[in-house]
Amino acid sequence: PALLKRDADTYVEAFMYNTNDRNGDGYLSAFNISADGETLEETPVNSNSTRWQFEGYDYYGGNWVQVDENTYALAYWDYGSGGYITTFDISDDAATITKKNNRYLFSQTSNTNDGRENDFIKLSSDIYVIAYRDHNNRGIVASFTISSDGATITRKDWEYLLSSSNNSYMDYNSLVQVDNNTLAVAHSGASSGGEGWITTFNVDPSTGEITGASGSSNKYVNRLKHDNVSGKYNSFVKLGGDKYVLAYAGSGD
Numbered sequence: 187p188a189l190l191k192r193d194a195d196t197y198v199e200a201f202m203y204n205t206n207d208r209n210g211d212g213y214l215s216a217f218n219i220s221a222d223g224e225t226l227e228e229t230p231v232n233s234n235s236t237r238w239q240f241e242g243y244d245y246y247g248g249n250w251v252q253v254d255e256n257t258y259a260l261a262y263w264d265y266g267s268g269g270y271i272t273t274f275d276i277s278d279d280a281a282t283i284t285k286k287n288n289r290y291l292f293s294q295t296s297n298t299n300d301g302r303e304n305d306f307i308k309l310s311s312d313i314y315v316i317a318y319r320d321h322n323n324r325g326i327v328a329s330f331t332i333s334s335d336g337a338t339i340t341r342k343d344w345e346y347l348l349s350s351s352n353n354s355y356m357d358y359n360s361l362v363q364v365d366n367n368t369l370a371v372a373h374s375g376a377s378s379g380g381e382g383w384i385t386t387f388n389v390d391p392s393t394g395e396i397t398g399a400s401g402s403s404n405k406y407v408n409r410l411k412h413d414n415v416s417g418k419y420n421s422f423v424k425l426g427g428d429k430y431v432l433a434y435a436g437s438g439d
Contacts, residue, residue, distance in 0.1 A: 188248035190258060195219055196229075196280050200248045200260055203237060212241025212248075212262065216280035231283055240274075240285060243267060249306040251314060257336040261292060261306040261316055269293035269301015269318055273336030286336035292328060294344065297321040305361040307369065310391035313342065317359040317371045324349065325356020325373065327387060327405070329394030342394025345405040347387060353377070356385075360420035362430060367391050368407070372432050374417040382417025382434060384410045413437075 187201040197217045204210040215237045216229045231238040241264075248262040259273045273286040293301035297320075304318035314330045328344035348354045357374045364370055367388050375381040386407040388397045398404040418435040425431050 190250040210244040212245030213237040268296035322352040360422040372420040372422040379418035382413030
């Protein structure tokens with residue numbers, strides 16, 4: 187599931203619902219949570235008493251970003267059909283949610299596993315970045331612009347971050363912004379989530395061009411292996427200044 191804070195006490199959750207032959211479709215539910223956490227109640231979305239279906243195909247592994255005051259973008263993987271971005275207008279109370287751009291294909295292909303284990307970040311007012319795994323187990327980073335109303339999505343650049351060779355592995359991705367044009371991604375670096383890595387790269391905040399270290403043909407700036415065994419289910423956050431915290435599943439999960 188992907189949880190979005192819409193306003194002071196309103197939250198929207200995107201999730202997969204697969205009972206009653208739903209086939210893993212994508213749904214949105216809204217909740218009010220009081221500041222003290224004592225009150226938690228589900229609220230209707232588009233007059234549906236519980237969940238509202240936004241995706242009739244498969245939904246997995248979503249990530250939200252805010253586009254403008256009331257417009258949000260959700261990146262997710264459709265098993266067997268690639269990775270997609272869908273944009274929404276969401277009212278303050280989340281009672282009304284309207285799709286603006288439906289199923290924009292962000293992955294290079296619509297093959298099975300392309301777009302999997304993605305993470306999504308807003309780098310600047312114009313540029314958005316996604317890191318994901320493709321169907322040949324290669325790590326890809328891609329940049330996009332999204333219009334302020336969410337209606338238009340345009341790819342600006344994409345690169346194999348580590349290597350264009352099959353099975354170069356970049357999975358379980360989690361992005362953080364380091365400064366105005368530098369990002370870091372925590373990811374696994376071997377089959378089945380083996381090895382834990384952090385890799386940095388640059389994205390121009392105006393054009394979306396993806397570059398590596400100056401004078402290098404690589405698309406990354408630097409790499410650090412922090413775990414020789416495992417690096418799954420990464421959650422990477424910037425604590426402040428030059429300090430970062432990474433939670434992940436190591437050896438034995």
